[in-house]
Amino acid sequence: MPRADGQGWLSVKARDGQSVLDRFRTRGALKMLFPVRTPRAEAILINTAGGLTGGDRLQLSVEVQAGAHLTMTTQAAERVYRAREDTARVTSDITVGAGAHLSWLPQELIVYEGGALDRRLAIDLDASASLLMVEPVIFGRRAMAETLRAGHLSDRIRVSRAGRPLYLDGTELHGDIAATLARRALGQGAGAMASLLYVAPDAGAHLDALRAALRAALPATGGASLLAPDTLALRCLAEDGFALRAALLPILDRLSRDTLPASWRL
């Protein structure tokens, strides 16, 4: 696979009670699609290289202007293929303005045997902005009985509000990832993991429902907690990507008020 390089810039604004594109530009392997969906804006990211391999670079820059509402997802799961040398790098920098909302709902990241990725996601919220964010990761292709004996995943999520740190999450898994994830306080053999964050004034009102959903789907491997009155974090592990998505769907339907992108349907 050739080395891929892609950049995307997107800005969404509020106009007459709707969210519309203000500016957007893409270059190289990164493309965006915009299904018509008023009054909200939706953007679907496409990596035309069909996956990530060593040396690939994807850079995304997004602005959700005051009062606008944007949902971002990906057309497909992002596959991290075996890298002969060097790692793939993906960075996303997002600002969400006053009274604006971002739903950041990419499909799964799938790390293949030998895959190597450095990924950075930074979201800066205005004091009055709201956010729904999920990042699902699948370790190896279970359907092919693949276990990750060699891989590299360096992943950081930094969410700040009014310039101050609100939520930090970091993953650093190298080498025999399957053995690491087999450990007692880590994953006990889980093949998939998701981090979810919801920042909105009604966060507390969803806590019990989210816990009930986790109890039904992933009784011992899912947890939700209110980090602050308007900040809800959820973390779960599942046997594989299918079980993870099945657990996340009702939760995302609830938190997105049934505006989950069509690509998320099983």
Place this chain on the structure above:
Amino acid sequence: MTTDTDLLILAQWLSPAYPLGAFAWSQGLEMAVADGHVTDAATLRDWVADTLEHGAGRSDAILIRLGHACEADALARLNETALAFAPSQERRLEMTRQGTAFCKTTAATSRIDLPDMVLPVALGRAARLTGLDLDLTVALYLQSQVSNLVSAAQRLMALGQTEGQGVVAGLRPLCRTIAEATRGAGEDDLYSAAYLADIASMRHETLQPRLFQS
């Protein structure tokens, strides 16, 4: 350089008798016992080793070092970073309450200026203001965390005193290793893979009945 006085100060600050209320917190271990993840000395050792190496132990070690390196005007920001990295409400409370208690007692007894901060940041700051050896501070802190978890486990399950202290002794090399491995670490090195420990601390919020606040 380590002096005998450094050791005496740290032995006081990190002793279970220092009034931090450490006995009330289990970092989710109570849930891990309830879920059957921890059932005896061997599984306790694995769980605690994992959290030291991949979870709160390692990240606290980094926060102590950052608190030590931090200038006074950047402490509030570092404290926010530490809280933003905490995985659950109870872990946030645990760090905050113990930190507040540590700052209050230490400011009064060591005559240093310690505004309220989460425990690891506050310990790093106090070590700096008191001129304590940093590697030693980190290693002793980690051992005090291990001790506290083992003591919590002894209240939660059948685990003899000797077996429990065997777990603490067995993890001594790991405390040293992590103290050394976190030298030079920065904010970007805050990451965790102790997913089940984080999830246990979230699930603990609804555990009934319970002995611990985390």
